[in-house]
């Protein structure tokens with residue numbers, strides 16, 4: 001297939017490399033042209049790459065931050081052609097999917113998706129298609145989805161070695177992601193900022209490092225994603241505060257059995273995620 005990748009950042013460049021290795025013809029756009037030149041020199045992107053190539057591609061994968069994806073379509077709407085499948089990899093959906101449905105020209109199908117994999121570093125030089133191995137892949141149909149979209153996205157997921165594939169509507173996606181992805185990043189940064197000791201660095205172990213790895217965060221991207229998903233995110237922050245408050249109350253009242261039961265139920269739930 002001919003695939004056009006919009007944005008050669010961490011995710012876009014990782015898709016470009018992984019899909020190139022599967023034999024697809026890859027074309028790409030990136031704000032900084034030097035990344036495109038690097039991708040051509042590395043043999044990932046075709047030598048005759050040009051923005052106009054978007055018109056001859058079967059699939060367009062929008063790999064910018066949500067608002068930049070929208071700006072890109074607005075600016076280069078005339079390049080999209082009937083019969084193409086447009087998809088995106090963005091971390092929030094409800095707002096962006098609605099905007100894209102409204103601005104995409106007629107005759108183009110659009111089905112969003114979210115690769116549940118990443119890294120704490122960003123940009124082209126961080127690319128690594130192996131991050132997708134066994135990762136979850138969430139497909140998010142839109143009002144402009146076509147019959148074949150799910151099949152094609154399944155093919156992409158398989159070629160990039162993703163694991164489980166889940167299909168949900170945009171609102172459900174944003175609710176799930178508020179918990180599994182956004183709250184976890186908020187916990188990591190708040191945990192690091194809750195530290196008031198000079199010696200912390202020399203007293204950390206695996207638990208601190210595991211829990212705070214993602215605090216080495218891409219603050220520009222995550223600020224946008226948090227604000228776009230504010231209602232769902234505020235809901236899961238409230239739920240988390242309630243759990244923390246409950247744990248605190250058990251400690252205050254020395255409820256040994258209840259503390260053990262609370263941790264045991266979390267352990268069993270977390271262990272069940274590792275099955276199959």
Ligand SMILES: NC(=O)c1ccc[n+]([C@@H]2O[C@H](COP(=O)([O-])OP(=O)(O)OC[C@H]3O[C@@H](n4cnc5c(N)ncnc54)[C@H](OP(=O)(O)O)[C@@H]3O)[C@@H](O)[C@H]2O)c1
Pocket residue numbers: 007008009010011012030031032035063064065066068089090091092114115116117118119121122123124218221225
């Ligand atoms: N990182 C993750 O863990 C992860 C996981 C799943 C999904 N996603 C989603 O993937 C998408 C891209 O994230 P990423 O991690 O690949 O980001 P990234 O590595 O920071 O790359 C950002 C991309 O956006 C471009 N860009 C930045 N500002 C721009 C602007 N003002 N106008 C046009 N282009 C601009 C950058 O171009 P330059 O090279 O010129 O800077 C680069 O191509 C996001 O929608 C995110 O939600 C990310």
